Amino acid sequence: xxxxxxxxxxxxxxxxxxxxxxxxxxxxxxxxxxxxxxxxxxxxxxxxxxxxxxxxxxxxxxxxxxxxxxxxxxxxxxxxxxxxxxxxxxxxxxxxxxxxxxxxxxxxxxxxxxxxxxxxxxxxxxxxxxxxxx
Amino acid sequence: xxxxxxxxxxxxxxxxxxxxxxxxxxxxxxxxxxxxxxxxxxxxxxxxxxxxxxxxxxxxxxxxxxxxxxxxxxxxxxxxxxxxxxxxxxxxxxxxxxxxxxxxxxxxxxxxxxxxxxxxxxxx
Numbered sequence: 001x002x003x004x005x006x007x008x009x010x011x012x013x014x015x016x017x018x019x020x021x022x023x024x025x026x027x028x029x030x031x032x033x034x035x036x037x038x039x040x041x042x043x044x045x046x047x048x049x050x051x052x053x054x055x056x057x058x059x060x061x062x063x064x065x066x067x068x069x070x071x072x073x074x075x076x077x078x079x080x081x082x083x084x085x086x087x088x089x090x091x092x093x094x095x096x097x098x099x100x101x102x103x104x105x106x107x108x109x110x111x112x113x114x115x116x117x118x119x120x121x122x123x124x125x126x127x128x129x130x131x132x133x134x
Numbered sequence: 135x136x137x138x139x140x141x142x143x144x145x146x147x148x149x150x151x152x153x154x155x156x157x158x159x160x161x162x163x164x165x166x167x168x169x170x171x172x173x174x175x176x177x178x179x180x181x182x183x184x185x186x187x188x189x190x191x192x193x194x195x196x197x198x199x200x201x202x203x204x205x206x207x208x209x210x211x212x213x214x215x216x217x218x219x220x221x222x223x224x225x226x227x228x229x230x231x232x233x234x235x236x237x238x239x240x241x242x243x244x245x246x247x248x249x250x251x252x253x254x255x256x257x258x
Contacts, residue, residue, distance in 0.1 A: 035218060038211045041243045044172075048200070048250035051191055055184040066181070078173065085169050088162050095159060127177045134178055134186050 022109040030087045033080040040077050078123055083116035154213050161210035168203045175199075188254060197255035201248065208244035212236060 018024070050061035064070045090108045093099050099108060175196065179187050190196060215236045223229040252258075 031218065034211075034214045038215055038239075041207065041211060041247075045243050045246040045250070048191070048247050048254070051184070051187050052250040052253040058184045058187065062181075081169055081173070085166060089166070092159065092162060123173055123177060127180050130177060131181050134182050134190065 021106070022113070023105050026087055026090075026109045026112060030084060030091075033084040033087070036076070036080045037084060040080065043073075043077065075120070075124065079116065079120040082119040082123070083112070086112045086116045086119070154216065157209060158213045158217075161206045161213075164202070164206045165210055168199070168206060171199055172203055191251075192254045192257070194255065197251050200251045204244055204247040204251070208240045212240035215240075 047061060047065075050057040065074060087109075090105075090112055093108070094105075099105065175190075179190060182190075191200070216233060219229060219232045219236060223232055
């Protein structure tokens with residue numbers, strides 16, 4: 001390894017001099033939201049188990065989920081889920097070698113960012129509007 | 135990086151990697167409607183009292199939906215985390231250990247959810 005770089009050969013550029021692209025940002029965000037959703041399944045399990053276990057367990061879940069911190073986590077979970085879903089649709093398209101040019105890739109990635117945020121906000125507006133309907 | 139000099143051996147045969155690739159896409163497709171339904175169910179049930187939540191989650195259609203969601207979700211998240219582990223854990227021993235933990239986590243979450251759904255729907 002030590003002798004492989006002998007003369008002033010061009011070095012490959014490192015992270016800090018790469019131009020920001022939305023595709024690279026969405027790539028790592030897809031992985032991070034995926035990882036977050038992985039551990040977020042514990043929340044789904046807790047919710048279902050609390051209903052299965054009885055009123056006391058459910059009351060505890062509601063207290064935590066209804067607190068400001070709980071709501072913050074749930075808001076983040078909602079965004080992570082919807083962003084990961086819309087972002088993942090791009091990969092399903094690209095897997096088929098469609099819309100693979102730079103322009104389409106950029107448009108789809110920005111589209112995924114916007115649709116993910118809009119769906120998250122719509123979800124929470126609906127959640128507050130429909131409170132107590134059932 | 136840690137991989138310099140020694141080749142990072144794949145943790146699984148190539149055939150099973152192709153199977154994982156296909157499964158990841160199939161479950162991804164299934165999870166699009168399932169995730170949207172989950173969001174709708176959570177929105178509908180957010181802030182409801184215990185009896186209401188139990189009543190609606192015990193509905194056969196909702197219970198079947200939850201089984202499908204958990205089934206597809208557990209496979210999808212297990213493969214996704216496997217890809218992350220394969221990318222970032224070059225040490226073979228540590229990788230196998232984390233892959234094992236990954237399996238255990240997926241199975242535990244899956245069984246926990248399915249137990250809850252069964253208990254709510256059937257009521258044992």
